[in-house]
Amino acid sequence: MEVPGFYGAAVEAGIKYKDRLDLGVIFSKASCNLAAVFTRNIVKAAPVLDSMEIIKRSSSFRAIVVNSGNANACTGKQGLDDCLSIRKKASESLGCKEEEVLVASTGVIGAFLPMERYLAGLEKACASLKKDGLLDVSQAILTTDTRHKVAMREVEGQGSPITVFGMAKGAGMIAPNMGPPQATMLAFVLTNAVVDPDLWQGMLEEAVDASFNRITVDGDTSTNDTVLALANGQARNQVIDGHETLSEEFEKALYDVLQSLAEQIVMDGEGATKCVRVTVNGAASDEDAKVCASTISNSPLVKTAFFGQDPNWGRIIAAAGRSGAYFDPNKVTIAIGGVRVAERGMACGQDAEKEAAEKMKRSRFDVEIDLKAGKYSHSMLTCDFSTEYVHINADYRT
Amino acid sequence: MEVPGFYGAAVEAGIKYKDRLDLGVIFSKASCNLAAVFTRNIVKAAPVLDSMEIIKRSSSFRAIVVNSGNANACTGKQGLDDCLSIRKKASESLGCKEEEVLVASTGVIGAFLPMERYLAGLEKACASLKKDGLLDVSQAILTTDTRHKVAMREVEGQGSPITVFGMAKGAGMIAPNMGPPQATMLAFVLTNAVVDPDLWQGMLEEAVDASFNRITVDGDTSTNDTVLALANGQARNQVIDGHETLSEEFEKALYDVLQSLAEQIVMDGEGATKCVRVTVNGAASDEDAKVCASTISNSPLVKTAFFGQDPNWGRIIAAAGRSGAYFDPNKVTIAIGGVRVAERGMACGQDAEKEAAEKMKRSRFDVEIDLKAGKYSHSMLTCDFSTEYVHINADYRT
Numbered sequence: 001m002e003v004p005g006f007y008g009a010a011v012e013a014g015i016k017y018k019d020r021l022d023l024g025v026i027f028s029k030a031s032c033n034l035a036a037v038f039t040r041n042i043v044k045a046a047p048v049l050d051s052m053e054i055i056k057r058s059s060s061f062r063a064i065v066v067n068s069g070n071a072n073a074c075t076g077k078q079g080l081d082d083c084l085s086i087r088k089k090a091s092e093s094l095g096c097k098e099e100e101v102l103v104a105s106t107g108v109i110g111a112f113l114p115m116e117r118y119l120a121g122l123e124k125a126c127a128s129l130k131k132d133g134l135l136d137v138s139q140a141i142l143t144t145d146t147r148h149k150v151a152m153r154e155v156e157g158q159g160s161p162i163t164v165f166g167m168a169k170g171a172g173m174i175a176p177n178m179g180p181p182q183a184t185m186l187a188f189v190l191t192n193a194v195v196d197p198d199l200w201q202g203m204l205e206e207a208v209d210a211s212f213n214r215i216t217v218d219g220d221t222s223t224n225d226t227v228l229a230l231a232n233g234q235a236r237n238q239v240i241d242g243h244e245t246l247s248e249e250f251e252k253a254l255y256d257v258l259q260s261l262a263e264q265i266v267m268d269g270e271g272a273t274k275c276v277r278v279t280v281n282g283a284a285s286d287e288d289a290k291v292c293a294s295t296i297s298n299s300p301l302v303k304t305a306f307f308g309q310d311p312n313w314g315r316i317i318a319a320a321g322r323s324g325a326y327f328d329p330n331k332v333t334i335a336i337g338g339v340r341v342a343e344r345g346m347a348c349g350q351d352a353e354k355e356a357a358e359k360m361k362r363s364r365f366d367v368e369i370d371l372k373a374g375k376y377s378h379s380m381l382t383c384d385f386s387t388e389y390v391h392i393n394a395d396y397r398t
Numbered sequence: 399m400e401v402p403g404f405y406g407a408a409v410e411a412g413i414k415y416k417d418r419l420d421l422g423v424i425f426s427k428a429s430c431n432l433a434a435v436f437t438r439n440i441v442k443a444a445p446v447l448d449s450m451e452i453i454k455r456s457s458s459f460r461a462i463v464v465n466s467g468n469a470n471a472c473t474g475k476q477g478l479d480d481c482l483s484i485r486k487k488a489s490e491s492l493g494c495k496e497e498e499v500l501v502a503s504t505g506v507i508g509a510f511l512p513m514e515r516y517l518a519g520l521e522k523a524c525a526s527l528k529k530d531g532l533l534d535v536s537q538a539i540l541t542t543d544t545r546h547k548v549a550m551r552e553v554e555g556q557g558s559p560i561t562v563f564g565m566a567k568g569a570g571m572i573a574p575n576m577g578p579p580q581a582t583m584l585a586f587v588l589t590n591a592v593v594d595p596d597l598w599q600g601m602l603e604e605a606v607d608a609s610f611n612r613i614t615v616d617g618d619t620s621t622n623d624t625v626l627a628l629a630n631g632q633a634r635n636q637v638i639d640g641h642e643t644l645s646e647e648f649e650k651a652l653y654d655v656l657q658s659l660a661e662q663i664v665m666d667g668e669g670a671t672k673c674v675r676v677t678v679n680g681a682a683s684d685e686d687a688k689v690c691a692s693t694i695s696n697s698p699l700v701k702t703a704f705f706g707q708d709p710n711w712g713r714i715i716a717a718a719g720r721s722g723a724y725f726d727p728n729k730v731t732i733a734i735g736g737v738r739v740a741e742r743g744m745a746c747g748q749d750a751e752k753e754a755a756e757k758m759k760r761s762r763f764d765v766e767i768d769l770k771a772g773k774y775s776h777s778m779l780t781c782d783f784s785t786e787y788v789h790i791n792a793d794y795r796t
Contacts, residue, residue: 314507
């Protein structure tokens with residue numbers, strides 16, 4: 001997977017793990033427009049604060065440096081100084097300006113980066129950049145993930161095709177809530193399109209709201225969630241500014257890439273065996289639909305029932321009932337795997353539950369609840385809660 | 399454990415389980431003042447709706463009928479009719495009025511009560527009431543609980559001593575949020591005191607707010623949470639109306655009983671191996687203190703770290719940061735088991751974490767976070783998230 005004009009490389013810097021890639025560099029020969037969103041957690045990691053600061057004074061970017069194993073969060077002034085050192089070192093090695101470099105991190109909170117090993121690894125990575133190196137970077141950003149996550153779409157341009165490529169990591173501390181310059185969930189989007197900078201930012205925000213901001217693994221919004229999207233303009237298309245026909249196709253490609261990555265994150269959620277789409281229909285307001293979908297998607301009782309393949313809709317209606325959304329419990333319908341298990345707030349019977357239990361054996365299924373209180377809907381993707389989830393998170397740092 | 403004037407009995411009615419007590423009756427020869435609070439979940443079980451309705455038109459009560467194994471929730475009109483049948487049958491067997499009987503249930507949501515077995519069991523229970531039968535009732539109300547929960551305090555009255563006795567059940571679906579006539583968590587409080595009815599209700603509400611409403615096992619507020627408190631006046635003390643000296647002691651006894659039951663519920667939380675008091679200090683508002691304590695107490699990442707005895711304060715500060723409470727991350731201090739592990743938002747070092755890890759080996763310890771943003775505080779009791787929790791809840795209905 002290549003994107004014209006972009007180069008990647010990853011190395012084993014020994015930041016926390018041994019014998020695995022843990023430091024990556026993405027580089028563009030040409031200057032890029034950047035669109036970015038960051039976690040809304042008020043505890044923000046140093047690289048998030050650093051990036052938010054640079055974005056204020058810089059309008060073109062060329063490189064991303066990213067590491068796993070250490071989040072560089074809760075590290076105070078030293079954490080910020082370390083980001084600056086990383087940007088300086090990268091700019092020297094890459095022959096660009098330090099304010100053209102962005103830093104991202106994921107891993108343990110509260111530990112300082114091992115800067116000697118970090119900078120040595122960074123130098124090595126910068127020296128080994130190659131066109132087909134992006135997949136190595138997608139490996140280097142993983143923590144508790146079991147597999148790397150990439151997605152690509154092509155749009156016909158004028159002359160050269162336009163590529164939209166994305167990579168992401170995330171398996172735990174996943175309940176992204178990202179906003180304009182503001183899991184760890186990290187995602188990097190690369191495209192060779194020429195796109196108006198303001199439109200690019202707006203498109204990214206909308207696509208993130210419809211994808212990453214609608215997934216949850218554990219309800220725990222990270223200090224490091226970051227999406228950086230670079231457009232290097234190498235396709236030399238007429239600028240995408242929202243007025244030409246290309247705009248819609250390009251936006252669709254961006255959304256498809258983010259949605260694919262979001263689904264891959266949930267499928268690879270810590271200990272997950274199921275990916276479940278929870279849809280709330282008939283809510284009295286948009287806010288009600290969202291809070292209800294989120295409460296069901298994060299309920300430990302609902303998620304353990306998913307793991308147990310038990311169509312225990314009582315837990316679903318109980319979660320809806322405590323969510324704050326308004327509805328009449330005597331009107332609600334619930335379907336699991338397309339099988340209606342509750343109607344007018346009551347059970348549809350053993351046969352329906354047996355059929356739903358069969359559907360729950362699949363690795364993906366839908367839960368739909370109709371509150372019959374209005375016309376608003378909201379969907380979220382969640383996963384189940386398994387014994388493996390507890391093992392992973394009880395033993396994470398040891 | 400006896401309370402003058404109160405009788406109890408429990409039987410094996412075969413409602414869901416075999417070979418265990420699952421139906422209990424509490425009876426008072428004299429009329430009682432009732433204080434009561436119910437779940438604020440908008441999905442309320444039939445016995446909750448039934449009780450809220452009777453309370454509107456009845457001012458004196460004599461009996462509580464309670465079952466485990468079936469919550470009689472999401473059962474529509476039939477669920478309400480079944481409550482009425484239970485009250486009628488009880489009133490016949492006990493020789494009282496049907497509106498002097500209250501019904502409570504806990505167990506699976508969405509199934510109708512097996513009324514034939516229920517009424518047969520009820521008749522048997524009413525025929526075997528005895529003064530020392532209250533402990534049997536405390537057994538009959540258990541579901542996933544591993545042990546029964548009772549507490550008693552005595553206050554010197556005028557002549558006869560005043561007893562405040564309480565029993566409770568609850569191990570899962572525990573995040574009580576109960577309010578005036580409004581886990582399943584069930585608790586019954588019995589006293590022989592003479593107490594002004596309005597004061598009795600006010601005292602109960604305050605004591606519940608300071609005890610049951612500050613515990614969580616899984617964050618899932620039940621459809622059936624109920625506290626019923628009966629005062630039969632047999633101590634013949636001068637009425638407790640808030641103006642005499644007895645009032646304060648009596649209120650303290652009530653709080654102690656509820657707090658003891660609340661702690662017993664958390665200690666017996668589904669799969670729990672730890673009971674942890676999470677205290678937020680220095681919050682900018684009461685609301686901030688509450689939402690921050692609740693978010694930390696319900697975070698799956700924090701709770702699995704408790705299980706792993708890992709002083710992973712990064713997860714605690716990350717949960718605080720997403721809670722909605724305002725604070726400056728660079729000022730926060732965090733202590734685990736009395737050991738300060740983070741100061742000014744940064745790690746205190748390996749030695750502190752090792753010491754804290756030692757404290758976490760205990761079955762009870764404290765987590766304290768000071769937001770340094772104001773003067774408000776809030777505490778909650780929570781438990782850890784274990785592999786056993788997942789086993790219990792994945793297999794609950796099978």
